Amino acid sequence: xxxxxxxxxxxxxxxxxxxxxxxxxxxxxxxxxxxxxxxxxxxxxxxxxxxxxxxxxxxxxxxxxxxxxxxxxxxxxxxxxxxxxxxxxxxxxxxxxxxxxxxxxxxxxxxxxxxxxxxxxxxxxxxxxxxxxxxxxxxxxxxxxxxxxxxxxxxxxxxxxxxxxxxxxxxxxxxxxxxxxxxxxxxxxxxxxxxxxxxxxxxxxxxxxxxxxxxxxxxxxxxxxxxxxxxxxxxxxxxxxxxxxxxxxxxxxxx
Amino acid sequence: xxxxxxxxxxxxxxxxxxxxxxxxxxxxxxxxxxxxxxxxxxxxxxxxxxxxxxxxxxxxxxxxxxxxxxxxxxxxxxxxxxxxxxxxxxxxxxxxxxxxxxxxxxxxxxxxxxxxxxxxxxxxxxxxxxxxxxxxxxxxxxxxxxxxxxxxxxxxxxxxxxxxxxxxxxxxxxxxxxxxxxxxxxxxxxxxxxxxxxxxxxxxxxxxxxxxxxxxxxxxxxxxxxxxxxxxxxxxxxxxxxxxxxxxxxxxxxxxxxxxxxxxxxxxxxxxxxxxxxxxxxxxxxxxxxxxxxxxxxxxxxxxxxxxxxxxxxxxxxxxxxxxxxxxxxxxxxxxxxxxxxxxxxxxxxxxxxxxxxxxxxxxxxxxxxxxxxxxxxxxxxxxxxxxxxxxxxxxxxxxxxxxxxx
Numbered sequence: 001x002x003x004x005x006x007x008x009x010x011x012x013x014x015x016x017x018x019x020x021x022x023x024x025x026x027x028x029x030x031x032x033x034x035x036x037x038x039x040x041x042x043x044x045x046x047x048x049x050x051x052x053x054x055x056x057x058x059x060x061x062x063x064x065x066x067x068x069x070x071x072x073x074x075x076x077x078x079x080x081x082x083x084x085x086x087x088x089x090x091x092x093x094x095x096x097x098x099x100x101x102x103x104x105x106x107x108x109x110x111x112x113x114x115x116x117x118x119x120x121x122x123x124x125x126x127x128x129x130x131x132x133x134x135x136x137x138x139x140x141x142x143x144x145x146x147x148x149x150x151x152x153x154x155x156x157x158x159x160x161x162x163x164x165x166x167x168x169x170x171x172x173x174x175x176x177x178x179x180x181x182x183x184x185x186x187x188x189x190x191x192x193x194x195x196x197x198x199x200x201x202x203x204x205x206x207x208x209x210x211x212x213x214x215x216x217x218x219x220x221x222x223x224x225x226x227x228x229x230x231x232x233x234x235x236x237x238x239x240x241x242x243x244x245x246x247x248x249x250x251x252x253x254x255x
Numbered sequence: 256x257x258x259x260x261x262x263x264x265x266x267x268x269x270x271x272x273x274x275x276x277x278x279x280x281x282x283x284x285x286x287x288x289x290x291x292x293x294x295x296x297x298x299x300x301x302x303x304x305x306x307x308x309x310x311x312x313x314x315x316x317x318x319x320x321x322x323x324x325x326x327x328x329x330x331x332x333x334x335x336x337x338x339x340x341x342x343x344x345x346x347x348x349x350x351x352x353x354x355x356x357x358x359x360x361x362x363x364x365x366x367x368x369x370x371x372x373x374x375x376x377x378x379x380x381x382x383x384x385x386x387x388x389x390x391x392x393x394x395x396x397x398x399x400x401x402x403x404x405x406x407x408x409x410x411x412x413x414x415x416x417x418x419x420x421x422x423x424x425x426x427x428x429x430x431x432x433x434x435x436x437x438x439x440x441x442x443x444x445x446x447x448x449x450x451x452x453x454x455x456x457x458x459x460x461x462x463x464x465x466x467x468x469x470x471x472x473x474x475x476x477x478x479x480x481x482x483x484x485x486x487x488x489x490x491x492x493x494x495x496x497x498x499x500x501x502x503x504x505x506x507x508x509x510x511x512x513x514x515x516x517x518x519x520x521x522x523x524x525x526x527x528x529x530x531x532x533x534x535x536x537x538x539x540x541x542x543x544x545x546x547x548x549x550x551x552x553x554x555x556x557x558x559x560x561x562x563x564x565x566x567x568x569x570x571x572x573x574x575x576x577x578x579x580x581x582x583x584x585x586x587x588x589x590x591x592x593x594x595x596x597x598x599x600x601x602x603x604x605x606x607x608x609x610x611x612x613x614x615x616x617x618x619x620x621x622x623x624x625x626x627x628x629x630x631x632x633x634x635x636x637x638x639x640x641x642x643x644x645x646x647x648x649x650x651x652x653x654x655x656x657x658x659x660x661x662x
Contacts, residue, residue, distance in 0.1 A: 056558055056654040077562045084560020091658060095555040099264035109559050111258065156559070 002029040003163055003196050004053060009062035011048050011219075022048040023059070024219030030212070032163070033194040035187065037206050040216035046200035047168050049216065053198065054087050054166045055079050067163055084112050088157030088195075090167035094149040096141040102152045103128065103137030109160045127155040131185050147178030151185060158189055167199045171206065180205055258565075262572035269545065273577065276541040280581030281588060283534040284634045287527055288589025291630065292620035293601070294523050298516055299621060302481060305512060306505050308444060309382045311350070311475035312484035313504040320472060321503060324369075326355045326426045326465060333471040336500070340476070347479045348380035351471040353461040357423035359403075359454055361411035368407065368452045370421055372461015381477045384442060384455055391415040391440035394457055401436035404450035405443045413438050421454070425466040434464050527633075534634070535641040542574065542645040553649050554657020563650040570649050574642030578635035586631055596620040 011023040022045045030036055038046045051057040053064060055071045064071050066086060074082055083089075096105045103124045110120045128137050131151040141149050150170060157165050167186070171179030187209055190197050199206050207213055215223040266273050306312045314321065315336060320328040330336065333351050340346050353372035358365055375394035379385050384402065385393040394400050401419050403411070413419060419436045436456060444450055462468060478484055484504040506513045546553070553566060561569075600617030 051655050054558070056658075077564070080557070080560050080562040083558065087560075089555075089558050091555070093551075095551060095658070097261070097552055097555070099268060100261060104260075108261075112560055112565065160560075 001032055003032045003067055004028075004030040004198070005065040006053070007063045007065075009049075009052060009064065010060045011045075011052060011057065012060050021219045023052060026062075026216075026219070026221055028214060028221065028224060030196060030198065032196055033190070034212055035190050035197045035210050036212040036214060037199045037201050037210035038214045038216060039201055039207060040222070044216040045219040046216055048219075050166050050168050050198065050200050053164075054089060055083055084109065084160065086163045088160065088162040088165040090150070090153050090157045090165065090170045092169040092172045094141070094146070094153045094173070096149055096152055096156070098141050101138050101140050102133060102144060102148075102155075105141070105152055106137075106155045106159050109156060113160060123159055127159045130189065131155045132181075145178075147174050147182060150174060150178075150182055154182065154186060154189075158193075158195065161193070162195070164196045164198065167197065167201075169201055169203075170199065171201070171203045176205070179203065183209055258569070259572060262569055263576055265545070265549070265569075266573050266576050269548075272541060272544065276537055276577060277581045277584060279537040280534050280578065280634060280638065281583075281585030283530040284582055284585025284630060285589035285592065287530055287630055287634075288586065288626045289592045289596075289620065290526055291523060291626050292589075292593035292597070292622060293618065294519055295621035295623055296597070296619050298519065300618060301512065301516070302505070305509060306477070306481070306484075307383055308446070309384070309449065310505060310508065311381045312478050312481060313476050313502060314508065315474040315476070315500060315502055316472060318499050318501045321501070321508075324354060324356060324472075326424050326472075327429065329353070329426055329467055329470040329472045330474075330500070331470050333474060334469070336474060340474070345478055345480070345483045346476055348377070348477045350374055350377035350381040350475045351458060352473045352475060353458065353465055353467060353470070354472045355423045355426075355461075355465055357421055359407065359411065360420045360422065361413045361417060363412040364410060366407060366410055368454060370423055370461065370464070371453060371455045372458045372464070373455055374458045381475050383444070387442040387444045388440045389443045391438065393440055394455065395439075396457055396459075398457070398460060399434075399436045400439040400457055400460075402440045402442055402455040403438055404453055405441050406447065406451040407454070408438070408441050410451070415439065415441065419454070421456070421464060423464055426470065427466050432464055432466065434460070436460070531633075531637050535637060538574065538577070538638055538641040539645060541577075542570065542642055543648070545573070546570070546645055546649045550652055550657045552657075553652040554654040557652065558654040558658065566650040566652075567646040570646035571639060571642055574638050574646075575635065578638030581638070582631035582634050585634065586627060589626065589630075590622070593620045593622050593626070597622055 005028075007027050009023050009026040010021070012019040013022055014020050024045070026045075026049060038049060040046055048057065052059050053066070053071075055074065058072055062072075066082075069082070071079070071082065096102075097108065100108065106124050106127060107120050110123065115123075124137065125134075128134050131154055133148060133151055133155070136144065136148065141152070144152065150173075154170075157167075165186075170186075171182060174182060183205055186197060189195060199210070201207065210227070212224070212226045214221060215225075317328040317330060319325065337349065337351065340349050351374055355370050356367065357370045359368045359370070373384070373394070375396050378394075388402070389405060394402060401421075403413065403419065408414065411419070415438050417438050419438060420433055421436060422431060422433045424430070425432045442450070442455075456464075458471075462470060476484070485506055486504070556566060556569075596618075597620045600619045603618050
């Protein structure tokens with residue numbers, strides 16, 4: 001069952017004659033639980049495509065359906081509510097709220113959802129543990145490393161239990177070790193909760209982990225390759241805090 | 256709660272800017288509170304000077320008397336009125352007077368002026384004649400006592416004990432009538448019109464001089480609450496069957512002062528308006544700076560599902576907290592200044608306006624409950640109103656543009 005479906009999607013920037021076709025007639029479908037990487041050189045339209053899928057921007061032409069709902073047709077509160085309940089965002093620059101602690105940053109979205117305080121606290125505790133940040137919830141972003149901040153961002157994106165996580169170059173500002181550790185966390189969560197992940201990336205590590213690669217060039221899909229699964233891939237690495245082995249559907253937790 | 260905390264913490268991201276903005280708002284409020292206190296003090300001083308000196312808070316007299324001071328227009332039996340006034344709980348004090356224009360002559364000179372026949376005992380409660388005595392004594396009720404202004408005494412070259420002849424028209428026959436008095440006291444109100452143009456004698460002497468027996472031209476009143484004097488319907492219908500008695504409050508007696516008080520009130524409004532505009536500009540500037548610094552955050556908030564109204568609320572809460580903090584600071588400063596000057600006064604010197612002397616030359620500010628409720632509420636409301644535009648601006652920030660700035 002597809003969870004994302006784009007049909008003939010176009011997005012232009014600039015005036016008519018000098019318009020840049022950031023997204024130029026893109027159509028694809030993404031199944032629930034896929035771990036998809038959108039790759040391509042700078043300016044190929046990756047971020048624009050993610051923004052369109054996430055309802056942060058509107059296409060000039062075409063249609064986007066998320067869970068069979070046309071997101072491009074939504075406006076105002078309907079769109080805000082849809083994003084809040086169905087989409088999680090992870091940004092390249094972490095974009096945490098600096099005056100809130102890690103736990104509060106994660107809690108904020110649940111506050112918007114109207115989840116009661118006790119449940120919020122429980123979920124924050126759980127997700128902090130999942131992303132390996134137990135005990136650091138009361139720290140503000142300035143007192144966390146880049147990797148820790150990005151893990152908070154991952155936790156924030158996931159805590160509301162969205163259908164889709166959209167991540168725009170999530171490892172771009174992280175060193176390779178930290179980036180890999182974060183990817184493991186996301187992959188584990190993807191497998192455990194069957195959340196659909198869509199990344200835009202240059203990062204080869206993500207490409208290796210992805211179950212599907214959509215290659216973009218000049219706003220068009222150049223290649224769309226589905227890896228059979230990651231079952232065959234035995235991925236291991238030594239990451240300072242622990243060791244992860246992803247084999248088949250079995251996830252051996254970090255730590 | 257997190258929502259409030261977010262707004263509260265946002266306020267203190269840039270503590271210096273927030274404090275400067277608070278200082279701007281609180282200074283405005285403090286100035287407004289102090290100005291309000293000073294204007295209330297000025298009004299009280301003006302009204303007090305006007306109504307406590309001689310005029311009282313209003314007059315009862317026969318219709319037509321006030322226009323030309325016709326000596327024959329007098330209350331034949333003022334007791335019927337005074338009995339009613341004695342039983343009226345609103346009335347603090349009253350005094351019966353006779354009043355006539357006349358010639359005031361000494362062995363050396365003579366001048367035209369007003370002759371007031373007053374009840375010495377009653378008069379102490381409605382006017383400041385006794386307080387104005389600078390030489391000699393106040394009236395005791397003995398025959399032929401006369402109080403004269405210092406300037407008139409200088410003109411007539413008289414001192415305490417000297418003879419004065421008063422010449423006036425008989426209230427019934429209009430024939431000239433004369434009597435001899437001796438200067439028992441010299442007064443100084445500090446008002447040229449009063450000090451140069453008036454003499455006071457005992458009521459009985461005045462009634463005898465003008466041939467009025469028990470009659471009176473004027474009953475002067477002071478009320479327990481000055482506002483009663485502004486009631487144009489303060490009439491005595493049961494004692495006024497022929498509708499020939501007239502009541503005139505001090506505001507009607509002095510329309511120019513009433514107009515001036517209105518201007519003063521308008522002045523407060525204008526000062527408030529100008530201050531509010533200045534405060535608004537400061538608040539808008541501060542909020543916009545704060546929003547511009549956090550554009551990416553608003554983009555993120557919007558991206559993760561914060562609705563426009565929630566973003567607007569967030570900025571408005573920040574403004575609300577800013578307004579509340581500033582109001583508390585402003586109130587403390589304004590109240591302290593008001594309290595200090597309510598005790599020590601602001602020196603005004605020998606300020607006189609439209610014949611009104613301003614007390615002992617000090618303006619004492621007035622503390623009023625309005626200053627502590629309505630003015631801070633106005634300031635908080637203004638801060639909120641001012642924040643509406645920045646709040647809408649923040650709510651319109653497009654996530655895609657905001658997120659680009661974060662990179």
